[in-house]
Amino acid sequence: MAGHKITVVIAQHQGKNPAKRELEEELAARLLMEPDFDCSLVPHLYDMSHDHTGMLFLRSVPGDVVLLSWLYPRAAFWTLDRAGVTGKFGHTLLVPEDDDEIDSEDAPPEPTGRESNRTITCIDLRNESDPEAYLDEIRRIAGESAVETVDLMSWIGGDPKKEQLERYLKPANNGSNGNGHQSVDASAEPVQLFDVTDEMAKRRWYPVIDYDRCTNCMECIDFCLFGVYGVDNVDTILVEQQDNCKKGCPACSRVCPENAIIFPNHKTAAIAGADGEVAGLKIDLSKLFGGEEKDPLAMAVAERDAELVADGRDAVGMAVGIPKRQTETVTAARDELDDLIDGLDDLDL
């Protein structure tokens, strides 16, 4: 498929872990050698502001995208969606090694993403430390993409004008998707690097809604007392005031009956957007360091009360916005624990 390039974007890790940086750099170096891929490096996906050049670039890419990030694929996909980078959910075969037994009965529904002509495939960089594994997977995805999107070839292969891009990015329905998408002028310059050396001032914290799962039940908007959530003109829930969100507080995610609210950086895999994939599911040592165990609703209420008090407001306990239905407030892939077993082996217990 001459002329058709797939766009590969590496979103960097927040920290400066040398091993992670090395994998990012190694991948970038190898991808640059591949004639069929356009490779770009952007800062951490979740922390980039709406008008960051990296985000502008992502919005300007018309065709298929492979995004490599340190987030769960669902978290990365819906974070992009929130930023106005929308597409079909691309399924990667590069998943954690010990993922086998999950595929059976308990597997959650497959994510689909948006109705779209293009596919966004997000790959978790925590899956593999060998860059070649990612290159193989990107080649596979590129192969599939070349077959599936043949009708788009001329368009993608060409050099769309800005107005065309705008039209593509801002479809007739006004470009509004519940995640708060607003189109912004995007430069289509083929830049490779986006302010990755310029450390972003602060880490951000806000919920990302998985619209594959969200049933618009409104429990989050009832529960959150900080005005984070709102609805659009057709009453679809959206994250309206993300900066009202309280850093570290995942309470709304705990009360969401569909586990549709993702905090990509939360320590609990299920809240961070794990999806049957439990690469990040780790031992919780909180009890060792002085914590107490609570059920999710009690945790959510306690977290909310702590934030209310910190704001100089009164704690409300269970009195406000408690889900009417309290079954299944926990959704967590808590069974697949091979990596924990591995961890224990290492401990020589």
Place this chain on the structure above:
Amino acid sequence: MSDDLVFMMGNYEAHVPGDRRYAKNHVWLLPEGEGFRVGFTAYSVRLLQDVYFLDWTIDPGTTVREKQEIGEVESSKALSTLYAPSAGTVVGFNEKLLEDPTAINTDGYGEGWLYEFTTDETFLSPPEYVEVLDAGWDDTQRHLKGQVN
């Protein structure tokens, strides 16, 4: 250091230096100026293994209750909320670790200190902390295994 105590975690020697005090939630406290420097004990670090990410959820200068949540740690093997060892004030954080937390693993009793803390509470002596480790070791193993089953 001849005054180090050692607690055996299976085959691993967790050192407990004699020059400082300890809290039950597995941090050490070394007198420094008006207060203490606080860090993870070798026991904590062994369970955490390589620390990837450290995040504080309170601001420097915050007065805290015992067991109040103050931050989070993510490592190769574990995730945990971090809690105040006692009532007191968290004066400031080791900023270097926020950039790169590897010192927690490479020099946990020195450069890997976490935060500065002032408090009127008293803490455990090294032998007392080793007793706590002894008494809790079976429970800790059960707790870890309990998360596996």
